[in-house]
Amino acid sequence: MTEWKIIRWLLSFVKPLKMRMFLAILLGIISNLSVIAISLIGAYGVLAVILGQDLSPQKWLIVMVGCGIIRGLARYAEQYLNHDIAFRLLAIIRERIFATLRKLGSARLSGKKSGDLITAITTDVEALEVFFAHTISPVFIALGTxxxxxSYLGIYDVGLALILLLGQVLVGVVLPVISYKRNEQVGADYQREFVGLNQAVMENIASLQDVFQFKLGKQRLA
Structure with missing residues (x-):
């Protein structure tokens, strides 16, 4: 499967929890906008002082503190929902893997290395937590923000809005794609070596009796 097919396949697992995901995305956008609002209010206050305009420090301070509280609550709730979704989905995926392995039977798995199976059930599934908890909603949160x-900046200056959009596309899309392409082979090599490590550990555990019997401990450790 290509990368996009894999992503669509993984996204299909989220359908039963789509309302939780939508709420997490909404809270994430509110959290980001609260941080931006604090910066805008602070900048407005500094400009007001420089230009000698009337300013009510108490009012704006209360607004900034309110934005900070909203930021904290929204961020916490968003992270809680994302991880709740992720670990629920990991449990579902593991159940499907075990159900599939039971259907296949031992004869069908005879050509498979135990290291591959252990990696698939444990490490590979656990790695999906990053996708479900730290990839799906952050992408939509970034898009919404x-x-x-x-749009807000475009009300005042279209040129500045386009510059902002260009910068966000560069940082949020172009650079990650370049980084992915540069490190794609590193990830593949790591996965292959990790499977080999799991295989070596399983083989050594399974052959402990022979290792002790023939005094091969130091050799196996080396």
Missing amino acids: TIVTV
Whole structure:
């Protein structure tokens, strides 16, 4: 499967929990906008002092503190929902893997290395937590935040809004794609070596009796 097919396949697992995911995305956007609002209010206050304009420090301070509280609550709730979704989905995926292995039977698995199976059930599934908890909603949160901020800035200056959009696309899309392409082979090599490590550990555990019997401990450790 290509990368996009894999992503669509993984996203299909989220359908039963789509309302939780939508809420996590909404809270993430609110959290980001709260941080931006604090910066904007602070900048407005500094400009007001420089230009000698009337300013009510108490009012704006209360607003900034309120934004900080909203940021903290929204961020916590978003992270809680994302991890709740992720670990629920990991449990579902592991159940499907075990159900599939039971259907296949031992004869069908005879050509498979135990290291591959252990890696698939444990490490590979655990790695999906990053996708479900730290990839899906952050992408949509970034998209939603970009739409709001660029639209807001566009009300005052279209040119600045386009510059902001270009910068966010560069940082959020172009650079990650370049980094992925540069390190794709490193990830593949790591996966292959990790499977080999699991295989070596399983073989040594399974042959402990022979290792002790023939005094091969030091050799196996080396």
